[in-house]
Every structure is written in structure tokens, then in C-alpha cells.
Amino acid sequence: MRRGNDDRFSVVDLFSGGGGMSFGFHSHPAFEVVGAADAQLGKPSSARGSLACNSTYQLNMGIEPVAVDLSSVSPRDLKRALRVETVDVLSACPPCTGFTRTNSNNHLVDDARNSLVPRVALYAKALKPSVIVMENARELLTGNFLSHFKSLERDLVNLGYTLSNGVHTLTTFGLPQIRERALIVATRSDVESKTLEDLWDGYRVSPDALTVRRAISHLSSLEPGEVDRNDPSHVAPRFATQLNRARIAAIPHDGGSWRDLLDGGRKTAKFLTPAMMKLVERGKLGSFPDVYGRMAWDKPAPTIKRESGHVGNGRYAHPVDDRLCSLRELAILNGFPADYKFGGSSLANKYRHVGDAVPPLISYQIASAVAWSLTGDRPAITEIILPGTSLRAADILPVNANEMAA
Known part of the structure; x- marks a missing residue:
């Protein structure tokens, strides 16, 4: 099953942005990120490359994503561009802009970008990952255009995957920010799915660790x-x-x-x-x-x-x-380590790299759960903390008997 170098599991990240999801896997000793792809579009009318997120990605991951349009590139051409045949873990986090409730029009009009969600099944069929992870706005699973997820779910089930999905408030897992997100994990039949809830079973985060003061007052x-x-x-x-x-x-x-x-x-x-x-x-x-x-x-x-x-x-x-x-303050509040680098010349775009991202504090936990799925070895709770972020080992407390009963 292991296909990366040094006996690590290989990871490909589609819609890689500034590297929020990739960095969790990149930082985890069980994984090697071997490829990524992003067209760097700020919005549908923008020129390809205008978002410049691939420069931020390269600064932190050491590899440059291929700049391909995932709304049209064929699985065969994508594999050729990535120079991979198969992969252990596929991360695919299409843009959430067309789903999120912050745009009131999304309740009425089905954004063309939403069709990127079911396309993930085409790339999964070609790359044959053991595990697929996807993060998006909660409305992917609860909104008016649920049909896109249902199409993806049907196609992945037909390919032999079992899906685990749900909506999470990420403060539950130590992010100092009110952020509700949908998380989907698809696993092949020979892999037992492990979730963030499984990682945190029996533990909770101290409320003091979740404040703006704790995260950025030292700056x-x-x-x-x-x-x-x-x-x-x-x-x-x-x-x-x-x-x-x-x-x-x-x-x-x-x-x-x-x-x-x-x-x-x-x-x-x-x-x-x-x-x-x-x-x-x-x-x-x-x-x-x-x-x-x-x-x-x-x-x-x-x-x-x-x-x-x-x-x-x-x-x-x-x-x-x-x-x-500041850019650094918002990055820390969105779960980036304090030394994360941001590329490109536009400060406005760097803020977008932060706001678009899967919080690395969370993606490291996702990587920990995936490693547990692939190896059968449960990590210690202190091993799921991404170094350099606002979450510390002392912030994780055992759940007492009364809390468990409640």
C-alpha cells in the first residue's frame, strides 16, 4: 500500500490552494505529499494564475503544484502532469464559494463551481487512493444543492468506497475560531475509517485555549x-x-x-x-x-x-x-503555524490564501486519523498537535465521567 519514498504513504492534493490541507499531511511523519494541483483562480472571471496561491504552497511544501483547470482536465492528463500513477491518499477540497451561506444567492442559484465536487470521483477512479478526504462549507451536506455531494457519494460507492461525513464546529478540536465545516472521508473496503471524533474520544479542549487572547496577544x-x-x-x-x-x-x-x-x-x-x-x-x-x-x-x-x-x-x-x-494574526487564528510563509506580491491575495484554507491545525489531525486508518495504530492524543500552532498538549483535558454521561 505504501507508495511514497522512505516507506511513507503518498498524498496528492487537488484544489491545493495555499497548502492548508497539504501541510497537515506534509508535517506528519507517516506521509509524503507527492503532487498537487490548483488553477489559482480568485473568482470565475479571474485570469488563471491570478490568485498566486501556488507560490505560497511551494514555499511551505517544497513542491510546485501543477496549474491545471480541474473543471476540464482529463484524469489521464492530470496523472501525466502530476507524474503519478496511483496514490494512497487523495485530498480534494473544491471551492466552497458556491455552497456557503455567506452568499445569499447560493440558496437560489447553483454555482457552476459546485460541479467540481462530483468530478472528484473521476480522479479517484484514475488514482485509486485507499483514502479520500474532502473539506467544504457545511452547506455541501445541508444546503439546497446537496445533489452534487449525492452524485459524488453514488460514484464513490460504486467504486468500492465507504463514506463517513458530517458537519463539525472546529473549536471542538482546538481551533480558536468559530468555523463550521463539512468533512467527508471515503475509505476502501480493506481500510477501517477513523474520524476526528475517534481521535478525541475521551478528551476535550480547555476553553482558555480557544480565545483570541491566547492565540495572538503575544504579537x-x-x-x-x-x-x-x-x-x-x-x-x-x-x-x-x-x-x-x-x-x-x-x-x-x-x-x-x-x-x-x-x-x-x-x-x-x-x-x-x-x-x-x-x-x-x-x-x-x-x-x-x-x-x-x-x-x-x-x-x-x-x-x-x-x-x-x-x-x-x-x-x-x-x-x-x-x-x-494582520495577515499573521488571521493565519494563527485559522490554525497555521506561526512561521508559515505566504508568497506572491498581493497582500489581498495572501489574506485569501488564509481564508480559503483548511486550517492546518485541523488537517494535521485529519492526517493523524488517516494514518490510524491505514496502520491500525491509534496515536496518543498529544501526537495529534501540529507544532507551532496555538494548541498545546496542556490544553487537552480528559473528559470526566459526568461529562461523558451528559
Whole structure:
């Protein structure tokens, strides 16, 4: 079964992005990542290569993904481009943009990118992996366009795979961020599927390990546009206008939101945008509460999305500094190790590399579960922690008898 070098299991990553899923396997001693593929499309109208995520991938994995369009490349041509015939583990995480509920249009219109999900079965048939892993928005399994997953499920079952799938809140597994994701694991009949729940059976994470404070408070204070002298990724963009900077400065520290601007009279109400004013007029203050919001020190971060590189896109402002959270801060909150490198020249794209990614803190655990499936050896709970991330061995606590009964 082992086909990598040094008797390790081989891994190919499709839709590899900036390497979030790959890095978990790359860092695990049981695996060797032997190939990856990504067309580097920021959005359907973008030119191929515009996202520049393959440079980030290469900086951290040491191999360059092939830039092929997985919506059209044949399995035969993909194998030729990757220079592989078969593989032990296939990671395939198609874009979630067409499924996620953050785009209200997704409840009504079936995005063309959603058809990438069933195409994974074509590549599985050609590469013959023992295990397939897929991560996506929860709506892949719960939304209006479930048919794409059902098509994939049918084709994989016909190829002899058994599927385990579910929706997970990733704070359960130590990520300091509220992030709900669908995870699918498909295994051949001779492989016993092991899941994240199996890894964590009998254990839980200390709540103190899940806060923004714990994850990023040690990083230096910054002004907008300032770069930390010791870490080029600890940088936040300059504000496009002084008005935006003044608006963030007017929002209370440690969890404040745009709705707090209403409490300061004329002095702060002048910072309300036209969209905010319309919500006020309609009495719908619950709509988009995180826009221009600050993170709270003693809570997990909100979901870090691909367009997290602007304070107007969510609760991405620093708890106390009057700026967007830096690239490094958001990367740590999304489970990247503190020394992860980001390539390309566009800071906005680097933020997308973070927001698009499977959190490496989680993908290392996925790799640990897959290794257990392939070898039959259960790892110790302390062995599933990716070094350099915010999760530590002391954060993992045994579940007591009362908790198990509940």
C-alpha cells in the first residue's frame, strides 16, 4: 500500500490552494505529499494564475503544484502532469464559494463551481487512493444543492468506497475560531475509517485555549501599514481613507461593533455608512452585525472567510489596535503555524490564501486519523498537535465521567 519514498504513504492534493490541507499531511511523519494541483483562480472571471496561491504552497511544501483547470482536465492528463500513477491518499477540497451561506444567492442559484465536487470521483477512479478526504462549507451536506455531494457519494460507492461525513464546529478540536465545516472521508473496503471524533474520544479542549487572547496577544502592536521587523507576515493594510480609520477608532475595544456607533450621538453616528443607515431606518440592527466589528479577546474569532482582508467584510478588526488584524494574526487564528510563509506580491491575495484554507491545525489531525486508518495504530492524543500552532498538549483535558454521561 505504501507508495511514497522512505516507506511513507503518498498524498496528492487537488484544489491545493495555499497548502492548508497539504501541510497537515506534509508535517506528519507517516506521509509524503507527492503532487498537487490548483488553477489559482480568485473568482470565475479571474485570469488563471491570478490568485498566486501556488507560490505560497511551494514555499511551505517544497513542491510546485501543477496549474491545471480541474473543471476540464482529463484524469489521464492530470496523472501525466502530476507524474503519478496511483496514490494512497487523495485530498480534494473544491471551492466552497458556491455552497456557503455567506452568499445569499447560493440558496437560489447553483454555482457552476459546485460541479467540481462530483468530478472528484473521476480522479479517484484514475488514482485509486485507499483514502479520500474532502473539506467544504457545511452547506455541501445541508444546503439546497446537496445533489452534487449525492452524485459524488453514488460514484464513490460504486467504486468500492465507504463514506463517513458530517458537519463539525472546529473549536471542538482546538481551533480558536468559530468555523463550521463539512468533512467527508471515503475509505476502501480493506481500510477501517477513523474520524476526528475517534481521535478525541475521551478528551476535550480547555476553553482558555480557544480565545483570541491566547492565540495572538503575544504579537506586537501595529499601526495600519506597519510591518513587524521580525516577521514580514505580521502586517496589516493601510486604510484606503481616513474615514475608515476614524470609523474603526470610534468602535469600542474588545468586541465592539458598528451598532455601538449609535450610542455615541452625533460624535460617532457620523461614521455610519449608507448601508448601516438603511438598516437603522428599517429597524434591522441584527443584519450584518460583524461588519466593521472588533474581535473580542476572550472569545474565539469569528469565521475567517476568504475576503477577510478588509474591515468592512466582517469582524476582522483588532481587539484594541485601530486596524485590520494582520495577515499573521488571521493565519494563527485559522490554525497555521506561526512561521508559515505566504508568497506572491498581493497582500489581498495572501489574506485569501488564509481564508480559503483548511486550517492546518485541523488537517494535521485529519492526517493523524488517516494514518490510524491505514496502520491500525491509534496515536496518543498529544501526537495529534501540529507544532507551532496555538494548541498545546496542556490544553487537552480528559473528559470526566459526568461529562461523558451528559
